[in-house]
Amino acid sequence: MALVYSYIRFSTKMQMDGDSLRRQYQGAANFIDRGKHTLADLTLRDMGVSAFRGKNKHKGSLSVFLKAVKEGKVPKGSILLVENLDRLSREGINEAYRLFSDILSAGIKIVTLMPIERVYDKDSLTNIATVLEPLITFHLAHEESLKKRERLKSHWDERRNQINNKPLSKRRPSWIDWDDEKGFVLNKDKAKAIQYIFQRCIDGIGQKQILTEVADKFDPMGTSGAWTGSFVSKVLTDPTTFGQLQLHEVT
Incomplete structure (x- = not known):
């Protein structure tokens, strides 16, 4: 049994209307019940907060958790529970792995529920086979976010080019x-x-x-x-x- 800090994040507020929030919440609840763990009082929810540039790490709920770890307020052996490692970071291998290793080095375990349940601890950092999967996950997550950004940028570039023929959006002053x-x-x-x-x-x-x-x-x-x-x-x-x-x- 351990003290579990459940971290839930998704990038856009539109995802709140979908299944992301329910799925992450239910997955965390199932893990805690199954292991007879204790849910920490600290609420970690970054809803509509991107991890592509580390906004969750610098300004979001994750930053609150990291500060608590740094100040020694999170007991060693506690678990940071996330659905997938890409919930923590999509910044790319260097920044994402630094975040990952800093948390583990502080004596905090990281548990992921997808694609399969994994438990990472301080010893994982010295095991090349164990570290390989997080590195690949961080790389693929960053690449996916890059592609989404480029597609979105291309879309808005085209809308700007057509601005004389079609409004950018229906947003308008109240008059x-x-x-x-x-x-x-x-x-x-x-x-x-x-x-x-x-x-x-x-x-x-x-x-x-x-x-x-x-x-x-x-x-x-x-x-x-x-x-x-x-x-x-x-x-x-x-x-x-x-x-x-x-x-x-x-x-």
Whole structure:
């Protein structure tokens, strides 16, 4: 029996609607029950957090666990339980193996449930046959993420090339509606509210007073369902009010 730290991670929030969360949670629960282990109080969930650049290691729940290990708060002999090693890292062999070996060197075991159940401990680092599988797993995981990134980049590059013919997405300011045939369409009633905000600002009226007036004259806009000071402030500073589009790439 051991103290088990169950680590669950998936890269996109869309996976939360799929089977990834349930599968990882159930797999961990089955392992703990079968071995009569104890689940640690520390919750390790990185949902919608990528491991390709090590975000989970630097800012996610995994970083909390690593800090606890470094500070000696995780008892030696404890288990870090993951569905697969690619849940820990997709950074590539060097960074991924360094993370793997640092955890084992601290006296913490790593248990993986897929593709088959494996137990890695400090002694595993001196066994070339045992180490080979993690190295291959880390390499393949990184290569898969690279391919996904290139496919996604190519997709968005093409969408940018077609921007004069087709919008990048249906995301839009709250005073713009979407029509399946016409595309983006100005909502004239909401546009009047935006124009009113600017005009009153030009008149020298403060934002607090503008908020009071616009709430009396117009239906609320935005996702909150009510006029707010932050929305008025955003309108007055938002470049989309005069149609500016800033294309960018996320790296």
